Amino acid sequence: MAMSQKWWPRALIGSAQILVLVSLIVAGVSLLGSSTDQRILTVFLINLIAAIGLQIYTGTSGIISFGHVGFMALGAYGSALFTADPAIKAMGIPNAPDFILTSAMGFLPAMLIGVGVAAIVAAVIGRVFVRLGGSAAAVATLGFMVMVFTVLSNAEEWTRGAKAFSGIPAYTTMGWCMGAFAVILVIARLLRESDTGLGLRSSRDDAIAAQASGVDVVNSRYVMWVASAACSAVAGALYAHYIGAILPKAFHFELTFLIVTMVIVGGQSITGAIVGTLLITILAEALRRLENGFSLGSFSLSEAPGLTTAVLALLIVFTLTMRPQGLVGRWELDDLTMRWLAKRRPAASGAALPFEKDRERNPAA
Amino acid sequence: MNFKASDVVMKFKGLTALDGVSLDVAKGEIVGLIGPNGSGKTTLLNVTSGVYSPTSGSFSMGAESWSSISLRDAARRGIRRTFQNIRLFNSLTVLETVEVASAWLGTGDRRENALNALDELHFTQHRDRIATELAYGMQRRLEIARAIAGRLEFLLLDEPTAGLNHGESEEIVTIVQAIRRRRGCGIVIIDHDLNVIMNVCDRVVVLSEGKVIASGPPQEVRRDPQVIKAYLGS
Incomplete structure (x- = not known):
């Protein structure tokens, strides 16, 4: 056919569009924003990577995971342990094995170790986890997150337990964040549009029809699960090297809740994860200021702790009842621009024909 | 490739949906599967395409044979199907x-x-x-x-014209004939519209209560007294 085209260029075009938009935000904030704004921006980019990481699995399989923050923790500790100054480690974790105590690696190799650990753990538990759906998957992944938390809190010889592990070199710059974001964005889009991703998305809608079309649902989920865990670990490593000190509590319910909200509110696509992250970041910042107390006319509140969490919870409830597919649903930015263009040139494309009202007919009648 | 189902039995708890059904479909042949509601037509499609594992019986296509198959493996062997209650993504x-x-x-x-x-x-x-x-x-x-x-080696169509108007049904008939001509695959078609069955099928198999009660060219089956009693006459 004349209009034969490959599937992957669209994934690259879509990634490029998003990259341009995010770069504009980054450039704007870097040039005009205060140092607080730039801190928010860095955390935004790290959360963006975490949300895309989760979306690689959730967006294609339709299965929510509350466990990905556990992979972030593995990435963070993996990278932190191998980069921190040996002198600091000799004081903080004197009983750790030698290969950790003596190691003073650069950022990239250490990050890859963290990512590798997360990927291996994901590969081991994934064989079971990818067979679960719905509430079973939610409970199991939540259990995994809690297990990682518990292990890190008790592995005192390696992690200082529940106490902060500090002295992590501040390697995370805007350049690293943007670089990692760009790479993971492209990987996520290519995975999503690949045969595996397409098949998995079809199985989310109808597993029987997908299998009858040859889709290997379990193995497709497995591929996405491992890739998704690895990308989450990158976010964890960036976080550790940005904050400089980490503790297991940082990778617990609060962060899980935040990332999951971003993905659910945003939608099923990679673009959705980005829209969700942007929205939640702005909202969370606004709310955080209110949490410290505010006054409205004669009404004043000295403190409102937990306001952010409460609003996020309401947002999830609102999304799941009013718009379960999320803000952007299944669409990517490039889909939306193509459809918008097609609508502006009605004669040029079949996609632009006026919406044909579905005929209500009952096959059984 | 020729498809063959031999002596297929499918029991759901107490109900015997298929009671020793055998079906041969040659390459390029279009076989109509008719019968009253509950006679086992869709069940036969479901065990053939791997939705259910039959209680007993065997299947073969070309050089391969099996007694039960997964949906996905059936699809990989080229046994493809549509669904009565449309299943789209x-x-x-x-x-x-x-x-x-x-x-x-x-x-x-x-x-x-x-x-x-x-x-x-x-x-x-x-x-x-x-x-x-x-x-x-x-x-x-x-x-x-x-x-x-x-x-695509073998195509199973489960009521492809259900809910369609006359013109749309005619179009489906043309399409099915074109698929056979171009792809040369065997086709089984379940339909309640007897005009469609008579127009498109080389052979008609009639099921009633899980058993094949008649099989032959459409015109012949139409005159079969048993078929008239079980289905057409009602």
Whole structure:
């Protein structure tokens, strides 16, 4: 056919569009924003990577995971342990094995170790986890997150337990964040549009029809699960090297809740994860200021702790009842621009024909 | 490849849905499967395509034979089907829907194969629309497009004209004949519209209460007293 085209260029075009938009935000904030704004921006980019990481699995399989923050923790500790100054480690974790105590690696190799650990753990538990759906998957992944938390809190010889592990070199710059974001964005889009991703998305809608079309649902989920865990670990490593000190509590319910909200509110696509992250970041910042107390006319509140969490919870409830597919649903930015263009040139494309009202007919009648 | 099901029994708890059914379909042959409601037509399709494992019986196609098969393995052997209650993907576009099958069951470029399958079903437009937003008749056609994309040896159509008007049914008949001509596959078609069955089938098999009660050319089966009693006359 004349209009034969490959599937992957669209994934690259879509990634490029998003990259341009995010770069504009980054450039704007870097040039005009205060140092607080730039801190928010860095955390935004790290959360963006975490949300895309989760979306690689959730967006294609339709299965929510509350466990990905556990992979972030593995990435963070993996990278932190191998980069921190040996002198600091000799004081903080004197009983750790030698290969950790003596190691003073650069950022990239250490990050890859963290990512590798997360990927291996994901590969081991994934064989079971990818067979679960719905509430079973939610409970199991939540259990995994809690297990990682518990292990890190008790592995005192390696992690200082529940106490902060500090002295992590501040390697995370805007350049690293943007670089990692760009790479993971492209990987996520290519995975999503690949045969595996397409098949998995079809199985989310109808597993029987997908299998009858040859889709290997379990193995497709497995591929996405491992890739998704690895990308989450990158976010964890960036976080550790940005904050400089980490503790297991940082990778617990609060962060899980935040990332999951971003993905659910945003939608099923990679673009959705980005829209969700942007929205939640702005909202969370606004709310955080209110949490410290505010006054409205004669009404004043000295403190409102937990306001952010409460609003996020309401947002999830609102999304799941009013718009379960999320803000952007299944669409990517490039889909939306193509459809918008097609609508502006009605004669040029079949996609632009006026919406044909579905005929209500009952096959059984 | 010739398809053969031998002595297939399917029991659901106390109910015997198929009671020793055998069915041969030659390469390029179109066989109509008719019978009253509950006679086991869809169950036969379901065990053939791997939705259920039969209680007993065996199947063979070409050199391969099996007693039970998964949906996916059946599809990989080229046994493809549509569904009576349409099963489309509600977040995929028309083109993506067909691409799923051409990606997983085809060789070569998945998009090109999908576009060819859509052309075969006269889907000249609407390719970027969400599959489940299409008009009902087009959804039926899209199911067939998905079923013929990628490897196709044996096609099972479960009531492809249900809910369609006369013109749309005629179009399905033309399409089914064209698929046989181009692909040379065996086709089994279940339909309640006897005009469709009589027009398109080389042979008709009549099921009643899980048993084959008649089999032969359409005109002959139509005159069979047992068939008239069990089905046509009612």
